[in-house]
Amino acid sequence: MGTEIWGAILQIVIMISLAYPLGKYIARVYKGEKTYLDFLKPVERLIYKVGGINPDKEMNWKTFLRAMLTINLFWFVWALILLVAQGYLPLNPDGNGGQTIHQAFNTAISFLVNCNLQHYSGESGLTYFTQLAVVMLFQFVTAATGMACMAGIMKALAAKTTNTIGNFWNFLVKSVTRILLPLSLIIGFILILQGVPMTFDGKMEVNTLEGKVQNVSQGPTAAIVAIKQVGTNGGGFFGANSAHPLENPTYLTNTVECIAIMLIPMAMVFAFGFYVKKRKLGFSIFGVMLFAYLVGVFINVHQEMQGNPRLTSLGISQHTGAMEGKEVRLGSVATALWSVSTTTTSNGSVNGMHDSMMPLSGMVEMLNMQINSWFGGVGVGWMNYFTFIIIAVFISGLMVGRTPEFLCKKVEAREMKIASLMALLHPFLILAGTGLAAWLAVKAPEFVSREGGWLGNQGYHGLSEMLYEFTSSSANNGSGFEGLKDNTWFWNILCGLVMILGRYIPIIGQVAIAGLLAKKKYIPESAGTLRTDTLTFGIMTFVIIFIIAALAFFPAHALSTIAEYLSI
Amino acid sequence: MKIVYIKSIINGLIKSFRLTIAFCLLLGIGYVLVLWTFSRIASPNNGKAEVVYSKAENKDQSHKIVGAANIGQEFHSNKYFWGRPSSAGNGYDASSSAGSNAGPSNIEYLKKVEQRREIFLKAHPYIKHNDVPAEMVTASGSGLDPDISLQSAYLEIRRVAKARGISEKYVKQIVDKCVQHPLLGIFGPEKINVLKLNIMLDNK
Numbered sequence: 001m002g003t004e005i006w007g008a009i010l011q012i013v014i015m016i017s018l019a020y021p022l023g024k025y026i027a028r029v030y031k032g033e034k035t036y037l038d039f040l041k042p043v044e045r046l047i048y049k050v051g052g053i054n055p056d057k058e059m060n061w062k063t064f065l066r067a068m069l070t071i072n073l074f075w076f077v078w079a080l081i082l083l084v085a086q087g088y089l090p091l092n093p094d095g096n097g098g099q100t101i102h103q104a105f106n107t108a109i110s111f112l113v114n115c116n117l118q119h120y121s122g123e124s125g126l127t128y129f130t131q132l133a134v135v136m137l138f139q140f141v142t143a144a145t146g147m148a149c150m151a152g153i154m155k156a157l158a159a160k161t162t163n164t165i166g167n168f169w170n171f172l173v174k175s176v177t178r179i180l181l182p183l184s185l186i187i188g189f190i191l192i193l194q195g196v197p198m199t200f201d202g203k204m205e206v207n208t209l210e211g212k213v214q215n216v217s218q219g220p221t222a223a224i225v226a227i228k229q230v231g232t233n234g235g236g237f238f239g240a241n242s243a244h245p246l247e248n249p250t251y252l253t254n255t256v257e258c259i260a261i262m263l264i265p266m267a268m269v270f271a272f273g274f275y276v277k278k279r280k281l282g283f284s285i286f287g288v289m290l291f292a293y294l295v296g297v298f299i300n301v302h303q304e305m306q307g308n309p310r311l312t313s314l315g316i317s318q319h320t321g322a323m324e325g326k327e328v329r330l331g332s333v334a335t336a337l338w339s340v341s342t343t344t345t346s347n348g349s350v351n352g353m354h355d356s357m358m359p360l361s362g363m364v365e366m367l368n369m370q371i372n373s374w375f376g377g378v379g380v381g382w383m384n385y386f387t388f389i390i391i392a393v394f395i396s397g398l399m400v401g402r403t404p405e406f407l408c409k410k411v412e413a414r415e416m417k418i419a420s421l422m423a424l425l426h427p428f429l430i431l432a433g434t435g436l437a438a439w440l441a442v443k444a445p446e447f448v449s450r451e452g453g454w455l456g457n458q459g460y461h462g463l464s465e466m467l468y469e470f471t472s473s474s475a476n477n478g479s480g481f482e483g484l485k486d487n488t489w490f491w492n493i494l495c496g497l498v499m500i501l502g503r504y505i506p507i508i509g510q511v512a513i514a515g516l517l518a519k520k521k522y523i524p525e526s527a528g529t530l531r532t533d534t535l536t537f538g539i540m541t542f543v544i545i546f547i548i549a550a551l552a553f554f555p556a557h558a559l560s561t562i563a564e565y566l567s568i
Numbered sequence: 569m570k571i572v573y574i575k576s577i578i579n580g581l582i583k584s585f586r587l588t589i590a591f592c593l594l595l596g597i598g599y600v601l602v603l604w605t606f607s608r609i610a611s612p613n614n615g616k617a618e619v620v621y622s623k624a625e626n627k628d629q630s631h632k633i634v635g636a637a638n639i640g641q642e643f644h645s646n647k648y649f650w651g652r653p654s655s656a657g658n659g660y661d662a663s664s665s666a667g668s669n670a671g672p673s674n675i676e677y678l679k680k681v682e683q684r685r686e687i688f689l690k691a692h693p694y695i696k697h698n699d700v701p702a703e704m705v706t707a708s709g710s711g712l713d714p715d716i717s718l719q720s721a722y723l724e725i726r727r728v729a730k731a732r733g734i735s736e737k738y739v740k741q742i743v744d745k746c747v748q749h750p751l752l753g754i755f756g757p758e759k760i761n762v763l764k765l766n767i768m769l770d771n772k
Contacts (some may be wrong), residue, residue, distance in 0.1 A: 007755035047594065047719070051587035070580035071587065080587060125662050132596050137588075140595050169587070176591065181599060188603045195638060198607035199615040203663055204621070207639045209634050209766055210646070216636045216662040218617045223603045240656075240665035243709030245638040246617055251756035307702060308672045314682060315698045320717055320757070324677075325667040328652070328715035331757035335709075352709045353667035405602040461671035483669035564690060568673050 004333035005121050005343055008301065011337060015262040016290070022263060023270025023282075029178045030151040030171065040177050047173050051481065055173070058164035061515025065508055067168040072112060072504075075141070079108035079134045082127075091129035093202030094217075099125065102298045106492035109134055113503035114142040114377060116228070116235030116348055116478035117495060119487040121508065123217040123239055128200060135235055136224050140184075143231030143264075144175035144406060146379030149507050150268060151175070153383060154275040156518035157407050165515055179264070180231055186401050188226040190256050195249045198222040221247060229260035232377040234348030234478045242338075242351040243327055254330050254351060265345040265375035268382050276407060281533040285385060292374040293344050296364045300336035303358040307332075309568050314453040325353030336361065343368035346377035349477030355465065355481040359568060362464055362481070363561035369475035371549045372426060377476060380503075383510040385541075388548075390419040390513060393532065402530045409517040422509045426474055427552035431496050433470035434556065438463060440490070451490055456483020461562040467560055469495060474502035612637075620764060623771045627764055635763050636662070640714040643766065646691070646731035649716070649724050651762040652703055653684055656711025668707040681705050692727055698722065715759040718747055728769070 048055050059067065082089070087097040099107060103119060110117040111134060120126065126135065130446040148171035149424040156165040192198050197218040206298040221237045225247050228235055234392050248254050269289060271281015304326075306316030321332025330338075335352035343347055345364040354365055368374060373384035389406060394416050397404030404411040441448055441455070441462075448454055455462040465481040472479055473495040480486070486495070523529075531537065575693030602618045618638060621631035635641055640651045642660045642708040655668040670677035684705040691724065701720045721743050746765040750756045 003750040003754055004757055007751070010755050034608070043594070047587070047590045050590040050593075052583050053587065067580065070577065071584040074584035074588065076579050108733075121664060121666070123665070133592060134602060135597055136600075137591060141588075141591055173587075174596070181595070184599065185602065189606060189610075192603065192607045192611045195612050195618045196613065197615060198603050200604075201616060201732040204617055204619075204636065206633055206635050209622070209763065209770070210643060210645060212642065214635065214639070214641065214660065214662050216617050216639055217665075219716050220600060220604070222607065223600050238665050238710075240667065240710035240712070243667065244665050245640070245710060245712050245714055246636075249638045251751045255755070265654075310672060310678055311681060311702060314678070314685070316681070316685065316700055316702050317698060318702040319719065320701070320703060322672070322706075323702040323708075324670060324672070325709045326706075327713050328703055328717055328757065328759050329713075334756065335755070350709075353669050355671060356667065358672055395648055456669050456676045457671035459673070461673060464671070469692075481669070481671075482667070483671065499726050564671070 004331045005301075006253070007251065007331075008297070008333050008337045009098035011527070012297070015259045015266060018259065019263055020270055021107065022267035024274050026179060026267055026271040029174055030154060031272070035178065037178050037182065041518050044173055044177055047177070048169070051169070053169045055167055055170035057167055059167055060163050061152070061156070061165050061511050064165055064168045065511055068149065068507070069504070072145065075138065076108055076112050078105055079111060079138065082130055082134050083107055084444045086127045086130045089127065089129045091132070091200065093200070094127075096124055096127050100328050102489050102492040103487060106496045109496040109499050110478065111138040111235060112142060113476050113499045114146060114231070114234045114346070115231060115473065115476040115499050115503070117473060117480065117499065118235055118478070119492055122237050128219055130226060131237065132220065136227060138226045139224070139231050139233040139235065140176050140180055142173070143180055143233060143378045144172050147175040147179070147268070148172040148375055148379070150379035150383055151513055152511060153386065154272055155314060155516040156514035158471030159518055160278045160522040161520065162518050165335065165518060180227065183230045183260070183263070184226040186271075187230060187256060187260055188222045191222045191225055191253055192200035194253045196222040196225060196253065197246055200358050200480035216292075218246060218263035225257070226260075228349055229257045229347070230264060232261070232265060232345045232347040234342065236349060237266070242349050243353065245327070246349055248330070251329060251334070254334055259342055261341045261345055261349070262339070262375065264378045265381050268379060269375070272382060278407070278533055284533050284535065284538040288542045289374045289385070292542070293340065296340040296344065296368055297337055300361045300495050301333050301493050303361045304336040305331040308358065322358060327352065340366055340368065342479060343477060344374040344376070345381060346372065346475050346477045347534070348472065350479050353482060354468070354479055355483045359464075359561045359565035362468070363557055365479075366468055366471050366557070366561065367549065367553065369471045370427070370553050371479050371545055372475045375546060380476070381506065384506060386510055387419045387422045387506070387513075388541055388545050390415055391423060392537065393530065395544065396537065396540050397530055400530065402528055405523060405529055406517070407533060408523050408525060409520045411517070415513045415516055418509045418513050422506050423548060425505055426502065429474040429502055430467070430470045431552065433473070433494060433498055435466045436494075437466045437470070441466070451488040452485055454485055454488070454491070456485065460560050460567065464560040464564065467556055470498060475496040620767060622767055637761070637764070638714055640712050641763055646680065646727055648769070649721060649728060649762050650704070651716060652713050653705065653707045654711040654713075655707040660712060665710045665712055667709045667711060675743060692723060694726055695723055697770055714761050714763060716762055717751045718758050721760045721765070725759065732769070739769070742772065
């Protein structure tokens with residue numbers, strides 16, 4: 001057990017110490033300053049040329065958003081067509097068929113919004129062609145979309161008074177070439193050395209030691225695993241995601257992959273501090289997020305190490321912790337750490353089955369996603385926190401009787417209205433969706449059984465499964481309580497819609513707030529300014545986030561996770 | 569006015585298409601090709617899943633592939649060490665990995681755990697009722713877990729030694745040889761790859 005805890009500490013220490021220099025680097029990239037990777041300029045110029053783009057043309061926030069939404073619309077159609085037609089396309093050695101239209105709808109949206117919820121299993125639901133031209137491509141470009149939007153917001157907040165917030169295409173391309181691609185290559189190399197497959201051969205047939213035939217699925221796994229971890233995507237190559245021994249063969253790969261989950265989300269927070277030249281503000285935001293993350297880690301590690309009380313009462317020796325849905329080479333501690341990392345960021349990859357984890361671990365996982373702003377998805381996580389900063393500035397401004405200002409700009413009613421809407425949208429989507437599903441499960445059992453019966457577990461845990469699915473969809477996380485049989489019309493369509501709303505409305509709102517603030521008059525700091533880079537303000541933001549989440553979600557948890565915890 | 573608006577959308581879509589093609593070239597081909605080439609040179613098995621061989625039975629035979637190194641197999645025979653229960657397909661189906669996704673309070677699941685314990689106790693009548701390790705009665709996350717812990721392997725030694733008619737001490741020596749230590753000696757769990765252990769037993 002001791003070595004497992006040291007392993008977790010190692011992972012946390014490395015992720016933080018790598019995130020700081022990376023954050024510094026990211027700020028330089030978006031500012032267009034000199035970096036080590038400037039030799040990539042010809043590649044970028046070529047991309048601009050093929051794309052017919054002028055990367056120097058400044059955009060105002062509306063043009064910026066229009067560009068973002070247009071390319072996303074195009075990607076949606078692209079994915080939908082390829083997924084339905086994949087059976088007829090090349091690179092399909094296992095002869096997998098096309099997806100049904102509602103499944104393709106869900107899959108297309110899921111990867112488009114950087115959610116990577118998977119209502120199919122990678123071994124049979126996709127071909128190598130769609131794994132690369134849809135899944136992997138989107139894992140790069142949709143992560144870059146989130147980062148580009150954050151870059152726009154940083155530019156808006158750093159400027160004195162301006163109408164423009166930078167060029168969307170420029171930020172998009174640079175996020176791929178300067179940040180995501182190099183990191184994915186490094187991680188890909190490590191994974192390949194450790195035995196993660198990278199091949200275009202089909203299944204490998206082996207005769208086992210006891211003389212049975214075993215078909216081992218493989219494929220270009222390393223390429224996808226690297227970017228799915230780095231870009232807070234999480235969509236695994238195989239059904240079992242990073243619990244699969246070919247996706248995550250050793251403790252070393254597990255360490256690298258878990259660090260990769262947190263790396264960019266953490267670095268983005270530092271990057272903000274460097275970009276707006278307020279390092280202390282960056283640190284204080286980082287501190288709040290890290291605190292919330294570590295609390296979650298502590299609870300989950302404790303829960304999983306203790307094991308399942310029901311098994312203990314059966315007299316089973318749980319010296320390695322709760323092992324249902326976990327792998328021996330990773331151990332219960334590393335799985336608990338991963339479960340918190342993947343839900344605080346909106347990554348959603350798993351190295352053990354969340355559905356089988358202890359009730360309180362499940363609660364922490366869901367709360368992380370329901371709050372969705374501790375580190376969060378690349379770019380968008382920080383943007384969610386930004387929404388709450390606006391609210392915190394406004395409230396604390398009123399409390400101490402000062403004009404609410406953030407980074408020398410007045411926060412007024414219009415920004416506050418947008419921020420409140422953003423903060424309430426997420427709980428609304430989750431709870432309305434879960435409410436509807438629970439209502440149908442009780443009131444329309446014929447409908448549910450016609451759909452194949454949804455729940456893999458009954459009682460409190462069944463409600464947890466539905467709550468988790470909507471939470472994960474709205475937070476664009478993509479992990480799941482996979483006992484839920486979710487490849488049905490109801491879940492595919494409804495989760496698809498929730499994912500779209502949960503992705504684009506917040507981005508539009510947050511970019512709009514930044515665009516509106518950028519246009520305002522610059523008010524130099526004075527003795528009357530409310531300081532936002534202090535510990536007090538950090539705590540204030542934390543409390544506001546926590547209270548909103550608690551008020552919205554406590555009743556739902558009381559009926560699901562907490563009820564199960566108390567009854568177990 | 570309207571025509572201008574439609575025109576700008578179409579213009580944007582064309583730009584999007586061209587940019588997507590550019591990304592496909594860079595990532596779908598460039599990035600993938602770099603990693604693929606690297607795997608040809610540096611990966612344990614040319615980019616394919618790593619395999620393990622059993623020893624040839626006579627001189628003319630070449631070594632035979634008996635499995636993927638990282639993928640667990642089902643073992644029923646008393647001659648062999650057993651791995652963990654599996655929920656992948658009908659058990660250790662490496663083309664449809666999956667966990668059980670059973671919640672911790674699921675009644676059917678708890679019954680299944682009890683059944684597995686009875687089977688385990690029947691096969692190992694010499695161990696105490698309360699000594700059955702959790703991992704031997706719970707399904708792994710992938711259903712393909714290749715490993716068990718050292719404690720579990722030690723519990724199985726007597727059964728395997730008896731079935732093979734060799735001394736327990738000798739089997740224990742082989743088990744100890746197969747232990748994979750934590751990363752750098754201090755990070756992560758200690759474990760034993762069941763397939764490799766069984767091959768080693770066969771070869772002795």
